[in-house]
Amino acid sequence: MIKQDIKQYKNVWVFIEHNDGKIERVSLELLSKGAELAKDLNCEVCAFTVGDKVEHFAKEVGEYGAKKFYIIENSVLKEYRTEPWRNAIVYLIDKYKPEVALIGATTLGRDLAGTVATKLSAGLTADTTALDIDPSNKNLLMTRPTFGGNLMATIFCPDNRPQMSTVRPGVFKAVKNQTTPEVIKDKYDITEDQVVKKIIEKVQTGEEKVNLSFYEVIVSGGKGMGKKENLKLLEDLANVLSGTWAVSRKVVQAGWAPQSRQVGQTGQTVHPKIYIAAGISGAVQHVAGMKSSDIIIAINTDPQAPIFEVATYGIVGDCLQILPKMAEMFKQKLVK
Amino acid sequence: MHSLVFIKQVPDAAQVRVDYETGTLIREGVPAIINPFDTHAIEAAVQIKDKFGGSVSVLCMGPPMADEALKKALAMGADNVFLLSDRVFAGSDTLATSYALWAGAQKVIQEIGPVDIFWAGKQAIDGDTAQTGPGIATRLDVPLVTYAVEVKEVDPSAKKIKIVRLLEGGTETIEVPMPCMITTEETLNHIRFAPLSYLIKAAKTPVVLLNSSNTTIDASQCGLKNSPTKVKKAFTPPKRERGEMIEGSLDEIISAVYEKIEPMLKQLGRV
Numbered sequence: 003m004i005k006q007d008i009k010q011y012k013n014v015w016v017f018i019e020h021n022d023g024k025i026e027r028v029s030l031e032l033l034s035k036g037a038e039l040a041k042d043l044n045c046e047v048c049a050f051t052v053g054d055k056v057e058h059f060a061k062e063v064g065e066y067g068a069k070k071f072y073i074i075e076n077s078v079l080k081e082y083r084t085e086p087w088r089n090a091i092v093y094l095i096d097k098y099k100p101e102v103a104l105i106g107a108t109t110l111g112r113d114l115a116g117t118v119a120t121k122l123s124a125g126l127t128a129d130t131t132a133l134d135i136d137p138s139n140k141n142l143l144m145t146r147p148t149f150g151g152n153l154m155a156t157i158f159c160p161d162n163r164p165q166m167s168t169v170r171p172g173v174f175k176a177v178k179n180q181t182t183p184e185v186i187k188d189k190y191d192i193t194e195d196q197v198v199k200k201i202i203e204k205v206q207t208g209e210e211k212v213n214l215s216f217y218e219v220i221v222s223g224g225k226g227m228g229k230k231e232n233l234k235l236l237e238d239l240a241n242v243l244s245g246t247w248a249v250s251r252k253v254v255q256a257g258w259a260p261q262s263r264q265v266g267q268t269g270q271t272v273h274p275k276i277y278i279a280a281g282i283s284g285a286v287q288h289v290a291g292m293k294s295s296d297i298i299i300a301i302n303t304d305p306q307a308p309i310f311e312v313a314t315y316g317i318v319g320d321c322l323q324i325l326p327k328m329a330e331m332f333k334q335k336l337v338k
Numbered sequence: 339m340h341s342l343v344f345i346k347q348v349p350d351a352a353q354v355r356v357d358y359e360t361g362t363l364i365r366e367g368v369p370a371i372i373n374p375f376d377t378h379a380i381e382a383a384v385q386i387k388d389k390f391g392g393s394v395s396v397l398c399m400g401p402p403m404a405d406e407a408l409k410k411a412l413a414m415g416a417d418n419v420f421l422l423s424d425r426v427f428a429g430s431d432t433l434a435t436s437y438a439l440w441a442g443a444q445k446v447i448q449e450i451g452p453v454d455i456f457w458a459g460k461q462a463i464d465g466d467t468a469q470t471g472p473g474i475a476t477r478l479d480v481p482l483v484t485y486a487v488e489v490k491e492v493d494p495s496a497k498k499i500k501i502v503r504l505l506e507g508g509t510e511t512i513e514v515p516m517p518c519m520i521t522t523e524e525t526l527n528h529i530r531f532a533p534l535s536y537l538i539k540a541a542k543t544p545v546v547l548l549n550s551s552n553t554t555i556d557a558s559q560c561g562l563k564n565s566p567t568k569v570k571k572a573f574t575p576p577k578r579e580r581g582e583m584i585e586g587s588l589d590e591i592i593s594a595v596y597e598k599i600e601p602m603l604k605q606l607g608r609v
């Protein structure tokens with residue numbers, strides 16, 4: 003392993019993921035967290051991205067505290083493709099040498115981070131759920147779940163820079179912190195015929211993607227909801243509580259709901275104030291994504307269901323009866 | 339068509355429990371399995387072989403007992419299996435692991451021939467990093483297609499492949515030249531029952547052992563010492579206490595729940 007002169011590296015960089023001209027929420031969450039880390043490290047939090055037209059994101063990244071915004075614009079980089087994006091990003095990191103680089107643990111971010119880190123021979127910690135600075139030596143401490151959330155590990159990277167991490171959406175809160183970032187535009191020459199990967203077609207799966215971490219109340223349903231049509235009951239109760247609805251993976255696999263609604267290890271991590279789990283058994287992979295909710299209400303016909311082990315309040319009963327009744331009764335109380 | 343599938347042997351995560359007294363995982367009696375995502379990578383490679391001819395090689399890095407996983411891969415239709423096992427790999431993080439697997443792949447290519455498609459599961463269920471596939475692809479310098487849900491078209495003469503992959507909120511169809519690397523979702527295919535002929539062949543095919551003495555692996559790039567990331571500590575997350583069961587008639591239950599959560603609803607401004 004090549005030891006680097008790690009003193010050359012400075013600043014906390016946050017990758018700005020964007021799609022269709024919109025910034026992914028997780029990137030703003032990471033800017034907020036990055037600002038805290040930068041304070042501890044006595045440096046600046048900076049945003050960086052590549053794409054076709056990305057300079058206009060400066061306004062929004064400034065609202066969330068970025069002091070500098072490093073960008074590469076090139077029409078070849080319009081849509082995400084691993085290799086050209088990687089090469090442009092590796093170029094930026096090589097040139098400016100940030101000491102920390104944070105990327106959202108999204109589909110795109112996970113595809114990108116592993117390849118960037120390999121090119122840079124950098125240490126990369128996946129799916130982090132906590133980030134801290136070690137006061138004694140200023141190393142970044144990255145805590146992540148493994149074994150489906152059964153074990154937590156704190157990882158650090160003493161001799162290599164940047165210290166890279168992907169971070170799950172919803173773990174940190176995006177907090178406004180107005181700045182006017184300096185935009186640093188760089189050039190990376192690449193032409194379309196140098197890219198062997200072609201995007202033939204893109205299909206949106208009807209439903210808009212939802213960021214479940216926005217919501218303080220989540221009504222979630224599992225296979226015990228019986229059939230697709232019954233998911234309406236989740237939505238109805240969620241509406242009454244001004245929240246949103248979500249599902250377990252079995253529901254996604256049954257084709258009743260899109261993956262963007264899935265809570266859990268391979269779905270989204272959520273920590274709402276109230277999480278209602280209806281007809282969800284409580285498998286470790288599901289619980290990993292919701293167990294830090296403040297109040298968990300579980301409804302299950304099986305008194306032995308593992309979900310009751312993590313529930314604040316447990317109800318043994320049929321969710322198809324209880325959910326509509328809850329919606330009806332809560333509505334009377336809440337409308338006042 | 340020659341496919342090379344990277345697999346990992348993992349403890350069945352669904353059966354791993356936590357011992358809250360000692361703060362450790364209870365792995366005793368937990369069966370070791372092929373990482374579920376990897377089984378779909380093997381299946382995809384075998385289906386391509388069935389359609390276009392060629393062969394399927396499988397490479398696993400792990401302790402000697404991981405040869406069990408390779409025997410299962412043979413039973414699923416793989417032709418050549420390699421176990422990369424050496425103490426110098428112990429404690430490797432994803433960067434070092436992708437190096438070792440890359441070096442192992444060079445040996446497989448040398449023995450069996452050039453590879454058209456490299457495959458791996460999208461992630462392992464024990465580590466969950468989803469970094470090894472992208473790392474190997476980067477070292478191999480081949481295009482990477484992650485989260486594959488459908489192999490749409492294989493054109494062996496033009497050496498091109500079209501794959502549908504998952505995006506957040508949708509899918510995209512990608513065309514890449516071969517060789518390429520594909521990482522698989524579970525929905526890519528259904529694991530078929532192995533025909534008897536595969537099982538007979540599996541019993542006769544040896545697992546080829548690879549290590550630092552019969553490959554050109556540079557030991558200074560593997561193992562704990564040469565991994566950029568280190569584990570500072572491992573711990574079990576605090577257990578959430580089992581709460582209160584609410585009983586009574588339907589109306590009583592719902593009223594009781596409402597009373598319990600009313601303060602929170604007030605705090606949220608819902609009431």
Ligand SMILES: Cc1cc2nc3c(=O)[nH]c(=O)nc-3n(C[C@H](O)[C@H](O)[C@H](O)COP(=O)(O)OP(=O)(O)OC[C@H]3O[C@@H](n4cnc5c(N)ncnc54)[C@H](O)[C@@H]3O)c2cc1C
Pocket residue numbers: 223224225226227249250251252253264265266267268269270280281282283284285286287288291301302303304307319320321322352374463
């Ligand atoms: C690598 C991997 C990753 C995974 N990632 C995730 C993930 O991110 N998220 C996730 O959710 N899962 C995940 N899983 C799957 C997980 O292991 C479980 O299979 C899944 O969570 C089970 O979903 P479920 O509880 O809805 O269904 P089931 O396990 O089928 O449970 C249904 C429950 O509903 C109850 N029930 C039935 N009828 C009623 C009724 N009328 N009223 C009330 N209750 C009723 C039953 O008693 C039962 O407890 C993953 C698995 C693997 C291997």
